[in-house]
Amino acid sequence: MRILLIILLSLTYLFSFDALHVKAQIIAKIAHELVDKDIVNIYTDDESLIKTKGLVPSLNYTTKKNADIAFLTHKDTIEKTCKAKYIFSTSYYNYKTSKKAIGAFFWQKGRPNIIIKSSMLKKLNIKLSQSFQKYIE
Amino acid sequence: MYLFFLIMLVLFEIGFAKDIDSLLSELAQKDDLSEYTKKDTAGFITVFKREDLDRMKIRSFGELIDKIPFLRNKLDNLGLNDPYYQPYQINNPARIRLFINDRELLAPLFGSGLRILGQLDISYIDHIEVYHGIPSYDIALEPSVALIKAYTKIGNRENTTTFGASIGNNGTYDSYAYKSAKLKDYSYFSYISRRDLKRDKVQNLGSELSRDKKNMHAYGQLSNETSNFEIQVLDGSLDSFAGSSWDMTPQNSDTDFLYLSSSYSFISLDKSIKATLNYSYLTDEKYESSTSPLGYLPSGFFPFYTLYYTSRINTTEHLFDAKITKKYTVNNTSFLFGFSNRFKKFTFNKYELGGVDFSSNYKYDSEDVFSVFSEINHQLNKNNQIILSLHGQKYFESDRIDSNIVYGARLGHIYQKENLIQKSFLFYGKFHPTPLVLLYNDLLSNGLNQLDSETVYALSTQFLWRPSPNIDLSLLFARTVYKDAIYFDHSYHNSKATNIYDTISFESKYFFNSQDKIDLNIWSIIEDNGGISSNRYHNQFGGSLSLYKKFFLFDTYNSLSYVNGSEDIDDGWNYNATVSYEYSKQLTLFIKGKNLLNKALKSNYRSVNLLNGQITKLGDVSNIDRTVWFGLEYQF
Numbered sequence: 001m002r003i004l005l006i007i008l009l010s011l012t013y014l015f016s017f018d019a020l021h022v023k024a025q026i027i028a029k030i031a032h033e034l035v036d037k038d039i040v041n042i043y044t045d046d047e048s049l050i051k052t053k054g055l056v057p058s059l060n061y062t063t064k065k066n067a068d069i070a071f072l073t074h075k076d077t078i079e080k081t082c083k084a085k086y087i088f089s090t091s092y093y094n095y096k097t098s099k100k101a102i103g104a105f106f107w108q109k110g111r112p113n114i115i116i117k118s119s120m121l122k123k124l125n126i127k128l129s130q131s132f133q134k135y136i137e
Numbered sequence: 138m139y140l141f142f143l144i145m146l147v148l149f150e151i152g153f154a155k156d157i158d159s160l161l162s163e164l165a166q167k168d169d170l171s172e173y174t175k176k177d178t179a180g181f182i183t184v185f186k187r188e189d190l191d192r193m194k195i196r197s198f199g200e201l202i203d204k205i206p207f208l209r210n211k212l213d214n215l216g217l218n219d220p221y222y223q224p225y226q227i228n229n230p231a232r233i234r235l236f237i238n239d240r241e242l243l244a245p246l247f248g249s250g251l252r253i254l255g256q257l258d259i260s261y262i263d264h265i266e267v268y269h270g271i272p273s274y275d276i277a278l279e280p281s282v283a284l285i286k287a288y289t290k291i292g293n294r295e296n297t298t299t300f301g302a303s304i305g306n307n308g309t310y311d312s313y314a315y316k317s318a319k320l321k322d323y324s325y326f327s328y329i330s331r332r333d334l335k336r337d338k339v340q341n342l343g344s345e346l347s348r349d350k351k352n353m354h355a356y357g358q359l360s361n362e363t364s365n366f367e368i369q370v371l372d373g374s375l376d377s378f379a380g381s382s383w384d385m386t387p388q389n390s391d392t393d394f395l396y397l398s399s400s401y402s403f404i405s406l407d408k409s410i411k412a413t414l415n416y417s418y419l420t421d422e423k424y425e426s427s428t429s430p431l432g433y434l435p436s437g438f439f440p441f442y443t444l445y446y447t448s449r450i451n452t453t454e455h456l457f458d459a460k461i462t463k464k465y466t467v468n469n470t471s472f473l474f475g476f477s478n479r480f481k482k483f484t485f486n487k488y489e490l491g492g493v494d495f496s497s498n499y500k501y502d503s504e505d506v507f508s509v510f511s512e513i514n515h516q517l518n519k520n521n522q523i524i525l526s527l528h529g530q531k532y533f534e535s536d537r538i539d540s541n542i543v544y545g546a547r548l549g550h551i552y553q554k555e556n557l558i559q560k561s562f563l564f565y566g567k568f569h570p571t572p573l574v575l576l577y578n579d580l581l582s583n584g585l586n587q588l589d590s591e592t593v594y595a596l597s598t599q600f601l602w603r604p605s606p607n608i609d610l611s612l613l614f615a616r617t618v619y620k621d622a623i624y625f626d627h628s629y630h631n632s633k634a635t636n637i638y639d640t641i642s643f644e645s646k647y648f649f650n651s652q653d654k655i656d657l658n659i660w661s662i663i664e665d666n667g668g669i670s671s672n673r674y675h676n677q678f679g680g681s682l683s684l685y686k687k688f689f690l691f692d693t694y695n696s697l698s699y700v701n702g703s704e705d706i707d708d709g710w711n712y713n714a715t716v717s718y719e720y721s722k723q724l725t726l727f728i729k730g731k732n733l734l735n736k737a738l739k740s741n742y743r744s745v746n747l748l749n750g751q752i753t754k755l756g757d758v759s760n761i762d763r764t765v766w767f768g769l770e771y772q773f
Binding site: 017018019022023025026029030075091092093106107108109110111112113114131132134135 | 168
């Protein structure tokens, strides 16, 4: 058993996540921070995020009507068609101009960034963990 | 099966156990823009990612030269960046070419982009790729020894309005601002900067030599999924340091210049068609007056010459560039076909020596280069890839310069298995002389001496090995053989000797975690110039060691670079350090020291009295001043 554990730990050290896996983990972190479920239903229309499907076991990729949380890039989907309770925009411009998006996951100053609207947190009565506090604006 | 699931579960949990900050930092590294722009099959690449540049607080291309294997951070007699500077040898753009996105910065008379932009602010640059040796024709069609490809920041990765400013000793200051965003269907990036660069003065025979530079610089970009439009304007003036007088004693020596460039590029949605159109314009006026003569002019009475002490040279240069490529993919093979036309027009509006205008003597004023090229990339199996590139170019020269046709070929093999990659390339090509060499050769020989193209053969191989996810190792060997190399010795010649350059480099990176790392590079060039004297071999070697480390809100960078000296120049040791402090999410403060040991590589300059052959030497001039900068960056 000890040998097995050593092998497993060595393998985890050697395992390198590529950008897509890291994106999947970030989405999962956000989803589990907001949705209190073991398996979270998510929807995305962002091409770079669609490819993360199947990479994280605790995320179930579903339709925009059945999703708990959505990561959206198109303005129309954010404002009109998506029924998810929590909407994250992947466009800073759409986030800034939306009343429905709770937060955004986007690039700013060449780095991936997360921001979450404090007014939406209050409205939805959500308290975030310590590690997410710095992203609230 | 049980074991497999257990492994997957542990792997996932390990990933999930990382906090959100670490994951975002990891994504910044792994999804860097360079992952989308670099072309691994094009050659041997060193990448300076956005995070690297941000942490180093690199503020000009010139500063980066210390970190590029095989290059020496040297300034020419006008105080401009030229890693290969030798007194009386013309700046050769064929050695180092500088591209911004897919647009080459080049002025046929002024020289390479490194001379134009070398010491200007580069806050608008996202990342930089350096291709060592001779890269694929898809990257550059005209010859190069090293190619610096800089990519600008882009709107959909910036989404910010940012202002930055810094001050340094000697009264240097600069400031910049940029605004960018991704809107509904397009994104934009706009940037403006002003730099007043003051350098240490150098005293020579009673004259004060200055390398100060001032400029205003603006850049704008508008892009969507398929099109990209860019415009760049640079208006500057520089003190021309040692100038061209016989004793290097300028009284008033400065250059004013204006550079404009605009380009349009298109890429089809399936990425199979790429097209670029580029137009660049440069006008500059160099004025020099000196206490020692700048030269002599023939006269009709004893002593049959007249010395002159002033010169005023005004030039205008145009570069039109068009390139189109089409790629077809059939099973495991891709075929790339391309066509390019580059038209260079250069005019001496004024060439006044001692008040007499000689501009009408300069009849050679244009070069038109047509190129066709193709690249076949065949994936033999899972591990092996073969690349064959062919190209032909016709150089149409104006006036009495001979036109020329040159051909080249490149065969590559890439082996990739798990964490090991081996790249090997065999190259043959002809390098046509640059317009400036052709121009002066024509004048000096009165049109009688026509230069041949240089012939180049190169064989190179590189091993890239990742023994674990946090260690990258690279080992590169190359042998380059030059025949008919062009050199200057009172006039231009094709060398009868064969010059052989053996180059070796070793690079390693060790990542402590997603933020901290240490980089090491060591390189060597052994040159055999084919002569029979004791001066036949020249060895150059150098390296650099850099540590990037974060402590709480402090981000530190320390780097020590070394290059060997020569008979009359000491070895160069350049120690740079930067500490950045993130005061808030909006405001970052930094302090940066350059050449803190004051032992960076120095240069010697020589000038010749054309009447008696007496040589004036100006020695031990530091290429980099010991400088401390304080700066801030505020994000609105």
